[in-house]
Amino acid sequence: MQNKKTYTVEEAKRALENYCVYQDRCHKEVEEKLAKMGMIPQACEVIILHLMEHNFLNEERFSKSFARGKFRIKKYGKVRITQELKFRNISDYNIKTALKEIDENEYIETLYNLSSQKWESTKESNFYKKKKKVADFLLRKGYESSLIYEALSEYNQS
The missing domain is CATH 1.10.10 (Arc Repressor Mutant, subunit A)
Structure with missing residues (x-):
């Protein structure tokens, strides 16, 4: 059996401070990390509260x-x-x-750029199948269907 490292509350606080400083984290990630460390629920509460009070967790x-x-x-x-x-x-x-952090003009521009790149790189001779493949790609990327169909309306059957 492997000896799992145990942490005091102070050691765990320091470890989690470093974890949060390296990259912004959400509560769920911090809770998962604490669970992996084997911390008891009362200790987890104390540590999460400490991280929030000192702005490590926001x-x-x-x-x-x-x-x-x-x-x-x-x-x-x-x-x-x-x-x-x-x-x-x-x-x-x-x-x-x-x-709100996403600029609306930049968002639309990115969608149009992605759609044209995907349109050029999609090897499909059937116009409707090609349009569907590009639309599916953009849906997976997480764009709104109304915006996707607006962007794809630029492509006409030739």
Whole structure:
């Protein structure tokens, strides 16, 4: 049997401070980390409270940086970002706040760029099948269907 490292509350606080400093974290990630460390629920409460009081753990900051990062780096749409944040138990208020971080013009421009790149790279001779493949790709990325069909209306059957 493996000897699992045990932590005092102070050691766990320091470890979690470093964990949160490295990258913004949500409560769910911190709770999972504490569970892996084998901390008891009372200790977890004390540690999470400490992290929040000292601004290591800030759900609003996390959701804003998450939304910016997923949009700019992975080119995710608002639907996908919302789903990912809900999966992390982020409040609706913080999700709305996070989505405001995305510039509307940049969002539309990104959607149009993605659709044209995907259109060019899709090897499908049937026009309707090609349109469906591109639309499905954009839906998986998390863009709203109304915006996708607007973007794809630029392509006419030739």
